[in-house]
Amino acid sequence: MVATHARAKNVGIFTTNISHYDKYKRLYPGSEEHDEKYKTSMVKMGSNCELMLSFIKQEHKSDWYRAVKGIVNLKKIL
Numbered sequence: 872m873v874a875t876h877a878r879a880k881n882v883g884i885f886t887t888n889i890s891h892y893d894k895y896k897r898l899y900p901g902s903e904e905h906d907e908k909y910k911t912s913m914v915k916m917g918s919n920c921e922l923m924l925s926f927i928k929q930e931h932k933s934d935w936y937r938a939v940k941g942i943v944n945l946k947k948i949l
Contacts, residue, residue: 905936906936909940909943913943916946924939
């Protein structure tokens with residue numbers, strides 16, 4: 872598949888269209904799909920996990936997904 876998009880006007884500037892990525896590449900922290908995936912996982916684990924998610928997002932704004940990923944993976948172990 873070949874994708875076209877507008878060319879950048881300056882050197883070193885990239886014009887990436889995220890919709891051209893495969894689904895697994897679109898699941899990055901900050902994307903709507905990624906955040907919804909982890910929110911759904913935490914809600915399924917219970918209301919306390921949902922509260923923990925909101926607390927973690929407030930306290931660790933830039934890297935909350937790491938802690939949440941660890942919690943979700945704990946469920947897989949147990």
